[in-house]
Amino acid sequence: MSNNTVLSRFSKMQWLSLTQEKIVFLLAVVLFVTFSLTLNGFASVDNLLGLLYNVSVLGVLGLAMALVVIGRGIDLSLIATMAISVAWSLTLIRGGLSVEMALLYGMLLAVGIGVLNGWLIAYAEIPALFCTLAMGTLVYGFGRIALIPADVIYMPADPGWFGALGQGEVFGIPAPVIVFVLFALAATLVLRYTRFGRYTYYMGDNYHAARITGVPTRPMLVTQYGVVALIGFVAGLVTAASVDSMNTRIVNSTMIYDVILVVVLGGIGLSGGKGGVRNVVVGTMLIGILLNGMTIMNIEYTVQNFIKGAILLAALIFDSLINPRDEQTAQQGDI
């Protein structure tokens, strides 16, 4: 009873049409204003550029993940693909191969893994969750046995133009931020204005209906996972260039969940067919502001996790109060 009153009171606010994206955006703005007023040096241009730099790789990976999630898929092998393909490229460069050739091989490996993922999901009809989970382990294991000699591969002394991806700047804006912006623009254009983009939404909304109406769903899946792996490879290059190494231990970390978090937090439902680039950008900004502010305040890591978790849960609870799920809005396959 009381529950209903709360719900109805909240649903009266629907004229505001507060979507999860807007809630997260508002939260980000509130945090930004609070930190600007209370934290010395937070609002400086220098720090804000640093903040963007720190989350740009996460943002690029979020864009990649968003692409498959909108198509009602998921790619849990993204981090493993990124780490192993880039680490292999670095190993090849250290072994004397030219930078261009080494990067080409690494890219082919990454795309190959992505295409294999897509093929298994499309033609062998293995659920994406299990397929990519297994693929991540396989790729990491194979890479460590056959491709790279140690778990951290360092950049060669003179990586040439490749090093500029991490350390370079254009008009004072760090290169990784530019990469993120370019990818965000490209993804917006592709998702909005190309057939590939529209088909992705159709597939996410209703895979079988899309297939019946003539969407080439299987080749689409193969392409989607290939593209995701390719974006992952580029994100890996930016990572390697900015920290002069590729550490494959990140495969065992919670990084993949952070990527999914950015996507889901921004309001792209795991059930597919919804959302876009803006959601990823908003999710990335909130995480970036939170992490930067908490680092400045030197909050202990466990407390940081608690705060991060609490804010995320608050955003999700608020969303489910304002936009309650019912028979009409729920989709088959909701997670």
Place this chain on the structure above:
Amino acid sequence: MKNNTTILAAAFATALACTGLSGAAMADDKPLAGKTLAFVPTSLGYDLTDGWYNMLKKELEPEGLNIIVRDPNWSTATGAQALVSLISQKPDLLMVQNPDVQSYARLLRRAEGEGIPVLQINMRSSVETTAFVGADWVGIGRAMAESAIESCGEGSGQSGKVSLVQGPLTSASSVYQMEGINAALEGREDITVVSSQAANWDPSQARAITDTVLKQHNDLCAVIDFWDGQAVGSAAAIRRQRGDNKVLLITNGGTEQTAACDNIANGTFDKYMTYNVREQSTDIAELVRKILTEDIRPGGERLDRMTAVNVIDADNLTENSCWKLSDYK
């Protein structure tokens, strides 16, 4: 004719003696033949463990020792399972790199109880076993803090501000390094820890944290980063923001050429705390020989080899400061 027989007999006897001699020599060549050493590291694939493993193989396999390894890839649970199955296989010697003091303690006691001598490396368990080789993380942490005190503390003319970049808070090596740092800094007024954050062994996170801290503290004196593989991230942030106007970067690791000396030579790391993996491997090989040939049983003589913590910097760096993994693989 008789003479001939005598000569033949003499020749035969000599030949026999020779064979006997060479047989004895062969036994000396392979004193460890038929013995098995089982190794459970925290994870293979990084400089420390790859170093021990490959150096031991190179040194002891020619003497006939059979070395088997169970790689738990950073999972304590997998490591414990490996220990359980190894105990039932009864190797002649069990070599364990503990992830922390507690996790394997009961299993190590059980192994010794069943007559398998246990050699622990680089991290003591709460249970004492037949042998131990290594430095400890607490000592490394203390050495890093002392290095920071020397360069940033009273009388140095520096601000005394230090930033700590830890590993995962669940990682024992990180926790013990922190313990060593806390012990060294306790009661000191001249050093302020302005930031103490966890980067989870990820250089990208270390870069982000150090970047933010540098922007907050223009007069930061030193960054203590808990692992060389992670510290390259902190170094990138320092280089980007400060250029040559250096902030001291103190870190530690297993002294492999590309991970350590290359980075010390090019100015990425300023102070590098280390225990020499080569020395440790020599110590381990010596103890393995002693335990297996003198038939030392658990509960008898205790063998200990502490490795000294060394500091490598640009001034004392030589061609031999580091070892190359490629020489042993």
